[in-house]
Amino acid sequence: MPATVIVGAQWGDEGKGKIVDLLAQDSDLVCRYQGGPNAGHTIVVDGETYKIRAIPSGIITGVASAIGAGCVVDPEVLITELDELEARGHETAGLVHVSGNAHLIMPWHVALDGARERRLGRLQIGTTRRGIGPAYADRATRIGIRVQDLLDPKILREKIDLAASEKNIWLERVYGIDPFDVVDVTDRTLAHAERLAPYVEDTSLLVDRALRDGRRVLFEGAQGTLLDLDHGTYPFVTSSSPIAAGAAVSFGIGPQRIDDVVGVAKAYVTRVGEGPFPSEIPGPAQEQVRELGKEFGTVTGRERRCGWLDLVALRFAVRVNGISSLALTKLDVLSEFEELPVCVRYRLPDGGETDDFPANQSDFHHCAPVFETLPGWREHLTGPTLPPAAAGYVSFVAGALGVPVTLVGTGAARDAVLTLSA
Numbered sequence: 001m002p003a004t005v006i007v008g009a010q011w012g013d014e015g016k017g018k019i020v021d022l023l024a025q026d027s028d029l030v031c032r033y034q035g036g037p038n039a040g041h042t043i044v045v046d047g048e049t050y051k052i053r054a055i056p057s058g059i060i061t062g063v064a065s066a067i068g069a070g071c072v073v074d075p076e077v078l079i080t081e082l083d084e085l086e087a088r089g090h091e092t093a094g095l096v097h098v099s100g101n102a103h104l105i106m107p108w109h110v111a112l113d114g115a116r117e118r119r120l121g122r123l124q125i126g127t128t129r130r131g132i133g134p135a136y137a138d139r140a141t142r143i144g145i146r147v148q149d150l151l152d153p154k155i156l157r158e159k160i161d162l163a164a165s166e167k168n169i170w171l172e173r174v175y176g177i178d179p180f181d182v183v184d185v186t187d188r189t190l191a192h193a194e195r196l197a198p199y200v201e202d203t204s205l206l207v208d209r210a211l212r213d214g215r216r217v218l219f220e221g222a223q224g225t226l227l228d229l230d231h232g233t234y235p236f237v238t239s240s241s242p243i244a245a246g247a248a249v250s251f252g253i254g255p256q257r258i259d260d261v262v263g264v265a266k267a268y269v270t271r272v273g274e275g276p277f278p279s280e281i282p283g284p285a286q287e288q289v290r291e292l293g294k295e296f297g298t299v300t301g302r303e304r305r306c307g308w309l310d311l312v313a314l315r316f317a318v319r320v321n322g323i324s325s326l327a328l329t330k331l332d333v334l335s336e337f338e339e340l341p342v343c344v345r346y347r348l349p350d351g352g353e354t355d356d357f358p359a360n361q362s363d364f365h366h367c368a369p370v371f372e373t374l375p376g377w378r379e380h381l382t383g384p385t386l387p388p389a390a391a392g393y394v395s396f397v398a399g400a401l402g403v404p405v406t407l408v409g410t411g412a413a414r415d416a417v418l419t420l421s422a
Helices: 016-024 057-061 075-089 105-122 132-140 146-149 153-174 180-198 203-212 243-253 286-295 310-323 331-336 363-364 387-399
Strands: 002-010 029-032 041-045 050-051 064-067 095-101 217-220 258-264 268-272 303-307 325-329 339-347 370-376 407-409 417-419
Touching: 002 016, 002 041, 002 310, 016 041, 016 057, 016 217, 016 258, 016 325, 016 407, 016 417, 029 057, 029 203, 041 057, 050 057, 057 064, 057 217, 064 203, 075 180, 095 180, 095 203, 105 132, 105 153, 146 153, 146 180, 153 180, 203 217, 203 243, 203 407, 258 310, 286 303, 286 331, 310 339, 310 387, 325 387, 331 387, 331 407, 339 387, 370 387, 387 407
Parallel strands: 002 217, 002 258, 029 064, 029 217, 064 095, 258 325, 325 407
Antiparallel strands: 041 050, 268 303, 339 370, 407 417
């Protein structure tokens, strides 16, 4: 059963898009299983940069791509992305498939997301304010509007009326924001329906048939393990399940049909927004890593916080995802440093140390990193093999995690990836 899940093993932004693009070249179907346009994948092909937000990264390679039921879809963003790809010569008709069970991000979701963050002030989560959380909340309370509702104007109007009547009260009375005009929202959504209708499909059946036919299916997640709603650093998390198990749930297949899980991690670590970050780099070295790695959000442009590689968190990601191999990206960014600290344990508030990720939130918020320092290599990674110190760094990571590192990113270009034997 040739099904592979690509999962972020840190706080997102690990370079999953590049790895998906690489593996998509040997795949028949690429599937996005959670999240929405709050997460972007950057891919560089023949000197051209693509910033993909909604559609799976495989579309750049011309591979059939599916958006699963576990995703939330902003119709305006999706249509813009379809138009941009077609303008750049990429076919989308017959290649892009959107689950009818995925939920829509409506205009009030975006408004509520921003209003709630502003109201929280210094306690804000640090969301991208793209309406993701409010859309997932409506899904859970069963007043969400689904992609398939676009195909039935009568049902669509009824659902917009129902949802807007509640959301407008919140916007007006709680946040002091002007309510949305129901007729205007309905007209705009119906216009989106006409454009998106040809792409709506039963993606669960699509994936099932592909697997039964022996075709190769690649599942890509957005964000990363530590942003998982259930297993991440709550409340500083996303509103869906980026872990590998989310792929089976989103596409309605049994978990036993997942054959391989490839974890993607940077050779250091970054996170966006608020929340604890044990291995965060103090002082000017953080700015140096940020500039070398171009650590600014694909969608938001926000600066990413940068830290030295955290093996405690990575070990946790290996456990909760069942990671069978690791892709280590952006190793080239570390080439400027004489020495490279790596977090190997946490020191807990009571003075004890642990190799395992703390289950208690308070322990994690107050733990301190215990570093082991490895030698740097101070040379560019341009050859077919790694310099000894760089190879030693990769070997150290693999040994500490008990998982082989099979792919190493050595630059931004599509082909700047070394394949290592398991």
